[in-house]
Amino acid sequence: MDSAEYERKIAHRFAAFDQDGNGYIDRADFNAAAARLLTEFGTTARCDKGQALYSGAEAFWQGMAGIADVDGDQRVTREEFVGGAVKRLRDNPGRFAEIARPFLGAAIAVAGGGGDGRAAVAEVERALRVLGASAEVAGVAAQSLDTDRDGKVAEDDVVSALAGYFTVIEPDA
Numbered sequence: 001m002d003s004a005e006y007e008r009k010i011a012h013r014f015a016a017f018d019q020d021g022n023g024y025i026d027r028a029d030f031n032a033a034a035a036r037l038l039t040e041f042g043t044t045a046r047c048d049k050g051q052a053l054y055s056g057a058e059a060f061w062q063g064m065a066g067i068a069d070v071d072g073d074q075r076v077t078r079e080e081f082v083g084g085a086v087k088r089l090r091d092n093p094g095r096f097a098e099i100a101r102p103f104l105g106a107a108i109a110v111a112g113g114g115g116d117g118r119a120a121v122a123e124v125e126r127a128l129r130v131l132g133a134s135a136e137v138a139g140v141a142a143q144s145l146d147t148d149r150d151g152k153v154a155e156d157d158v159v160s161a162l163a164g165y166f167t168v169i170e171p172d173a
Helices: 003-017 027-040 048-068 078-091 093-112 121-130 135-145 155-166
Strands: 118-120 152-154
Touching: 003 078, 027 048, 027 093, 027 121, 048 078, 048 093, 093 118, 093 121, 093 152, 093 155, 118 121, 121 135, 121 152, 135 155, 152 155
Parallel strands: none
Antiparallel strands: 118 152
């Protein structure tokens, strides 16, 4: 991969977190993602699933800030994201699962509604669109997450896939 391709991939990953497009990632981005998911699936913030989603968003933010917010200003700039989050997550992909699982598990519960840690492919596609993926990307991604082709997406599959997505290999110097 050349450096231009690497930069493009980093920009996409950063934009996935920078939900409001203001040039940095902060707690508000994670809360906004949770709020949009709850609205899309008609779930209230005060119910158990809503509280779990907001708690998961906070845990995700705290994990991200802990590995990337170098200057402690409660914002992760693109430079901090590249220098901190991407490199540290690449070096320790299990860390991504650790910080993302509470949010992703709660998002699957909100989208799936069944309480079995799985959601229908169509519901996962909806969730991905709400979080900013294009319809085409959301459709392909949701289908690929259904690893056993039973029409459902499991939490473990989502965590594993997103860990792979956010683990970006740097170009050779």
